[in-house]
Amino acid sequence: MLSKAAVAAIRKRAALAGIGFSWMSMLAFPLAAEDAPKARGGASYELYMQGRHVYEQNCLICHGDRGDGNGEMAKDLPVKPRSFREGFFKFRSTPYDKLPTDNDLRRTITGGLSGTTMGMYKHLGEKDLEATIEYLKSFSRRWRKADNYAAAIEFPAPPAWLADAGARTEHAEKGRVIFSAMCAGCHGPAGDGNGPAAQALKDAWGQSVTPADLRQPHLRCGDGPSDIFRILTTGMSGTPMVSFAGALGVPQRWDVVAYVLSLRPDNLQQPTARNP
Ligand code: HEC
Ligand code: HEC
Numbered sequence: 001m002l003s004k005a006a007v008a009a010i011r012k013r014a015a016l017a018g019i020g021f022s023w024m025s026m027l028a029f030p031l032a033a034e035d036a037p038k039a040r041g042g043a044s045y046e047l048y049m050q051g052r053h054v055y056e057q058n059c060l061i062c063h064g065d066r067g068d069g070n071g072e073m074a075k076d077l078p079v080k081p082r083s084f085r086e087g088f089f090k091f092r093s094t095p096y097d098k099l100p101t102d103n104d105l106r107r108t109i110t111g112g113l114s115g116t117t118m119g120m121y122k123h124l125g126e127k128d129l130e131a132t133i134e135y136l137k138s139f140s141r142r143w144r145k146a147d148n149y150a151a152a153i154e155f156p157a158p159p160a161w162l163a164d165a166g167a168r169t170e171h172a173e174k175g176r177v178i179f180s181a182m183c184a185g186c187h188g189p190a191g192d193g194n195g196p197a198a199q200a201l202k203d204a205w206g207q208s209v210t211p212a213d214l215r216q217p218h219l220r221c222g223d224g225p226s227d228i229f230r231i232l233t234t235g236m237s238g239t240p241m242v243s244f245a246g247a248l249g250v251p252q253r254w255d256v257v258a259y260v261l262s263l264r265p266d267n268l269q270q271p272t273a274r275n276p
Contacts, residue, residue: 051135054128058121067139069205079116080207087142088204088238091221096235096243098150099142105133114218153233158225159254168258175259178252186211186240191263204238211241215263223264228257 056065062081064071069083082089091108092100100108106129112120124132137143161167180189186201188194191214203209212219221231232253235243244253 047131047134048138050128051131051133054124054132055135058124059132062117067136073117077117080205081118083205084136084139086204086238087140087148090236090239090241091231092234092237093152093155093230094150094234095153095245097237099148101152102130102133103152105136109133111222113220115216115220155226155230155233156250158229159251162225162254162258168261171255172258172262174252175255175257175262178248178256179259182244182247183256187214191215191260201240203240209239214260215265217265225254225257225261228260229253232256 055063060071062071062073062077063069063084064074064081067084069081071081074081087099088097089100089104089108091113092098092104094100094104108118109121109124109129109132112118121129142148161171179187179191183191184195185197186193186195188198188211193211193213195211198211201209201211219227221227221236231241232248233243233245235241244256248256
């Protein structure tokens with residue numbers, strides 16, 4: 001940590017050189033060099049500090065003061081709070097391994113992740129949300145490399161046949177064949193998450209990870225056809241649930257969606273997508 005005098009001197013030099021010094025103020029805080037998001041530009045120091053405050057009030061208890069997922073509450077939780085330091089996010093609209101968009105993070109933070117302790121932070125105002133998202137980005141170096149960014153994928157609208165029960169059954173039958181070949185190894189033939197490969201799976205955080213029971217009342221990705229299509233297209237970064245965008249064409253992915261919907265509780269077969 002630099003002394004006040006040293007920070008003042010750096011600021012003065014920056015000002016003389018005509019450099020904006022919003023991130024220079026970071027030098028006054030006891031963060032490791034890798035934490036100072038100075039290379040990203042864009043966000044103001046005020047926004048960063050506002051985000052830090054919201055994070056400390058709402059998120060730190062699980063995600064930890066260094067964003068490593070080791071908050072006070074973490075050790076007793078069956079699904080560990082995400083460490084933000086590796087920069088991998090499961091729920092995105094971008095290709096596998098790419099960073100999420102701000103909207104993706106907004107959806108997770110306000111919508112929560114069903115079946116985990118990650119709650120819905122709907123009470124945060126728009127500015128607090130924006131600030132928290134900015135603050136989350138300071139935890140990982142991945143946010144500082146242009147290569148890790150990608151635009152959101154443009155997802156196709158759900159096919160019209162989804163509304164027709166008879167047609168849906170036909171497509172679900174095609175989807176079942178694909179499911180047996182490509183998904184059952186992990187998710188089990190019945191979609192209950194007990195496939196032969198299920199036991200040995202680990203995620204990028206070194207924790208064992210269970211294939212989702214696709215029959216449970218609520219999936220984390222959302223319960224609508226578009227939500228399931230999205231996860232098949234993007235995969236869940238940091239987990240063995242990879243993208244199937246290369247292996248399966250768009251019509252085949254919708255067939256699989258129809259099959260997954262057929263496994264789900266009746267009342268959830270035609271819900272509105274969380275993010276249509
Ligand atoms: C009670 C514990 C808890 C609190 C408090 C909490 N989270 Fe989480 N959070 C989790 C858990 C558990 C996961 C991991 C879920 C999973 O792996 O599916 C998670 C995952 C996430 C993710 C990663 C989503 C992805 O795509 O991989 C983000 C982003 C996130 N939380 C943001 C926040 C923010 C911002 C706050 C505060 C406003 C917050 N969390 C508060 C438990 C918590
Ligand atoms: C190599 C093993 C593996 C294969 C193959 C696989 N999955 Fe997964 N899948 C997983 C794991 C593990 C998770 C949960 C990841 C987590 O919890 O972080 C998951 C999660 C999911 C989810 C998200 C559930 C939620 O709560 O959001 C859906 C939907 C899904 N898989 C469907 C499929 C379909 C359909 C296929 C075949 C096209 C498939 N998976 C193939 C391992 C696999």
